[in-house]
Each structure stands twice: as structure tokens, then as C-alpha cells.
Amino acid sequence: MSRKTPSGKTASRKTSFRRTARWAPAAGLAALALTATACGGDDGATVQGVKLIEKGALTSCTHLPYPPFQSEDKKTGKVVGFDVDVIDLVAKRLGVTQKVVDTPFETMKTGSALNAGKCDIQMGGMTIKPDRTRFMDVSDPYFDATQSLMAKKGSGVRSLDDVKAKKLKLGSQASTTGEEFVRGKGFDPRSFDNSNAELDGLRTGQVAVIVQDDPVVRGWLKDPANSSFELVANLNTGEQYGMWMRKGHNPALVKLTNQVIAQARSDGSYKRIYEKWIGPMPPAAGGGS
Structure with missing residues (x-):
């Protein structure tokens, strides 16, 4: 993070x-x-x-x-x-x-x-x-942690492979293990300074998918303002805090x-x-x- x-x-x-x-x-x-x-x-x-x-x-x-x-x-x-x-x-x-x-x-x-x-x-x-x-x-x-992908409902994304195949722009939070993970998978994500900026990037269409710690994504999805988005995939990175x-x-x-x-x-x-x-x-x- x-x-x-x-x-x-x-x-x-x-x-x-x-x-x-x-x-x-x-x-x-x-x-x-x-x-x-x-x-x-x-x-x-x-x-x-x-x-x-x-x-x-x-x-x-x-x-x-x-x-x-x-x-x-x-x-x-x-x-x-x-x-x-x-x-x-x-x-x-x-x-x-x-x-x-x-x-x-x-x-x-x-x-x-x-x-x-x-x-x-x-x-x-x-x-x-x-x-x-x-x-x-x-x-x-x-705390045992995983990463998750968040995207608009109906995106058809269920994995990082889908993000690559559909040529969708991926967003990440700067200097996080999630960002490191997707870079290691060959992605060049748009990097946002903090989690709020990353979420705003998704909301405003600057990126189509974002990677973030799973509990953070689940917290965002409790907010009615994010009802048009969903958790589309879990990435088990074996992280512990x-x-x-x-x-x-x-x-x-x-x-x-x-x-x-x-x-x-x-x-x-x-x-x-x-x-x-x-x-x-x-x-x-x-x-x-």
C-alpha cells in the first residue's frame, strides 16, 4: 500500500x-x-x-x-x-x-x-x-492480505489476463505491493498518489480497472456512491501485514x-x-x- x-x-x-x-x-x-x-x-x-x-x-x-x-x-x-x-x-x-x-x-x-x-x-x-x-x-x-481488481459492472473482467486481452488501462496506488505485483506481470499501470486518487481515477474513467488491497476494495463497495462498480477478481499474493x-x-x-x-x-x-x-x-x- x-x-x-x-x-x-x-x-x-x-x-x-x-x-x-x-x-x-x-x-x-x-x-x-x-x-x-x-x-x-x-x-x-x-x-x-x-x-x-x-x-x-x-x-x-x-x-x-x-x-x-x-x-x-x-x-x-x-x-x-x-x-x-x-x-x-x-x-x-x-x-x-x-x-x-x-x-x-x-x-x-x-x-x-x-x-x-x-x-x-x-x-x-x-x-x-x-x-x-x-x-x-x-x-x-x-493480517493476511490479498489484492483485488475493481472495475465497472459488466466489464467482463475476471482476471489480469482479461485486462490484458481487452487492452484496458489498469490503475494502481503508487509504491504499493499491488502496483509491484502487476508490474511483475508485465503491466504498466497508471500510478496514483493515494487510494482516494486511485478510486477517483476509476470513477472518472481515467482507468478501467484498479488493483488495491482486498479489504480496501470491499470497504469502497459498501459506499452507495460506488454501486456501479464491483470486485472482479482476487489476486492471492501471499502478503502479511x-x-x-x-x-x-x-x-x-x-x-x-x-x-x-x-x-x-x-x-x-x-x-x-x-x-x-x-x-x-x-x-x-x-x-x-
């Missing part, structure tokens, strides 16, 4: 505020070279062995919008979503509140946002990939996050969050990954 917005905007879960990835090795190496200021300031704290950049808060980076994983509630201005609820469980275990920082995805995928002390943990449907684990620590998988932390810096937070994910799966919390934001949970989704 991916998205691009102005950096530096923050929001408490309690307050209002204004969210995957063409890999750039050089950027990743530069990210490692950054010296972090996260816990060196007077505002930092250590709770249960976990280093926090701000006292009383677990600060999370994400890139908005990316419903149902995170987006800004139009009525309250709060950042809400599947990932937000999972990180809230971690914050609750620490006895603090979650604070969300809206961050360009480019600074998230390289680890530079973490290294620069912008946040303690990163969320946002970020696929676990070897190139990312070189520069960041990652939690155990918390993880929560990301600064490399070698906060092992206690990695351990705690894994404990929280495991407990949520066993005590029913995960199921409640899943069904709140995604829908009926497949039996396999509740177990370990």
Missing part, C-alpha cells in the same frame, strides 16, 4: 487532525545513517522497558487515508480504523494513549520516520518484505506488540476488531499466521 501527504501533522486519538512501495536502496541506507532523537529529549519516557518519544503517549506513524485500516472520521476528526484499534491495545497495555502522526509513506518504508524520532511504531497495512526488514524491526504478522519499529532500538516494544497481537487473537479482541472494520472473519484469520 502507499500514500503521499504533507508530513509533520499529528493528531491524538482524542483530538482532530488531518496516511505500500517502489523500493529505493539508497534511501534506505540513508535512513540507517540518520541519528534519531526519539528518546533523547526531555519529553521522552521509558515504560515497562519500552522507549517512548513522548511521555504518556505511544506515537504511531501512518499515511492517510487508507480505510478500513486508518482514516479520518468525517464527523469527529479522529483517526480510526483496524490498525488504529490494534495499536490502541498496545497503548492500553502500556497505560498510555495513542497519538497518530500522518507521514509520507516514502519515509515509512525506509525507516527514516522512525530513525528521525517521529514515532515509536508504524502502522498502515505495511506488507512484511525482506527489503524492509533490513532497515526496520517488524512485529509478528497481524506487520507493525514496524526502529531497527534494534526498542526490542521491548517489539516483544510487547507481539504479545498483544497473540492475546487479541486468543481473547476475541482481534475478532471484534476484524468484524468491526472488515466484516465476517474467515476461520483461518483468527489463528496465528
Whole structure:
């Protein structure tokens, strides 16, 4: 997944505020070279062995919008979503509140946002990939993901082969694993900066088909405004999402996050969050990954 917005905007879960990835090795190496200021300031704290950049808060980076994983509630201005609820469980275990920082995805995928002390943990449907684990620590998988194709009803599309055979223009979200997947299949998709722009591209006919994370597509199709479109195909890419932390810096937070994910799966919390934001949970989704 991916998205691009102005950096530096923050929001408490309690307050209002204004969210995957063409890999750039050089950027990743530069990210490692950054010296972090996260816990060196007077505002930092250590709770249960976990280093926090701000006292009383677990600060999370994400890139908005990316419903149902995170987006800004139009009525309250709060950042809400599947990932937000999972990180809230971690914050609750620490006895603090979650604070969300809206961050360009480019600074998230390289680890530079973490290294620069912008946040303690990163969320946002970020696929676990070897190139990312070189520069960041990652939690155990918390979500099994697939990609889906969305098109206008009656398009006759049921696969990527159909898109190619019909010579239809395919759209994708920039820097996402979905975009990487279709490029690997020989497509040259039109790349949109964020998920909203990608959806608008489909609505306005700039593209005939789009590829996006399956839960995102299913969320869009719940909106009556998208009633003329449908999910036309699933692409099982074997992806799993993880929560990301600064490399070698906060092992206690990695351990705690894994404990929280495991407990949520066993005590029913995960199921409640899943069904709140995604829908009926497949039996396999509740177990370990």
C-alpha cells in the first residue's frame, strides 16, 4: 500500500487532525545513517522497558487515508480504523494513549520516520518484505492480505489476463505491493498518489480497472456512491501485514506488540476488531499466521 501527504501533522486519538512501495536502496541506507532523537529529549519516557518519544503517549506513524485500516472520521476528526484499534491495545497495555502522526509513506518504508524520532511504531497495512526488514524491526504478522481488481459492472473482467486481452488501462496506488505485483506481470499501470486518487481515477474513467488491497476494495463497495462498480477478481499474493519499529532500538516494544497481537487473537479482541472494520472473519484469520 502507499500514500503521499504533507508530513509533520499529528493528531491524538482524542483530538482532530488531518496516511505500500517502489523500493529505493539508497534511501534506505540513508535512513540507517540518520541519528534519531526519539528518546533523547526531555519529553521522552521509558515504560515497562519500552522507549517512548513522548511521555504518556505511544506515537504511531501512518499515511492517510487508507480505510478500513486508518482514516479520518468525517464527523469527529479522529483517526480510526483496524490498525488504529490494534495499536490502541498496545497503548492500553502500556497505560498510555495513542497519538497518530500522518507521514509520507516514502519515509515509512525506509525507516527514516522512525530513525528521525517521529514515532515509536508504524502502522498502515505495511506488507512484511525482506527489503524492509533490513532497515526496520517488524512485529509478528497481524493480517493476511490479498489484492483485488475493481472495475465497472459488466466489464467482463475476471482476471489480469482479461485486462490484458481487452487492452484496458489498469490503475494502481503508487509504491504499493499491488502496483509491484502487476508490474511483475508485465503491466504498466497508471500510478496514483493515494487510494482516494486511485478510486477517483476509476470513477472518472481515467482507468478501467484498479488493483488495491482486498479489504480496501470491499470497504469502497459498501459506499452507495460506488454501486456501479464491483470486485472482479482476487489476486492471492501471499502478503502479511506487520507493525514496524526502529531497527534494534526498542526490542521491548517489539516483544510487547507481539504479545498483544497473540492475546487479541486468543481473547476475541482481534475478532471484534476484524468484524468491526472488515466484516465476517474467515476461520483461518483468527489463528496465528
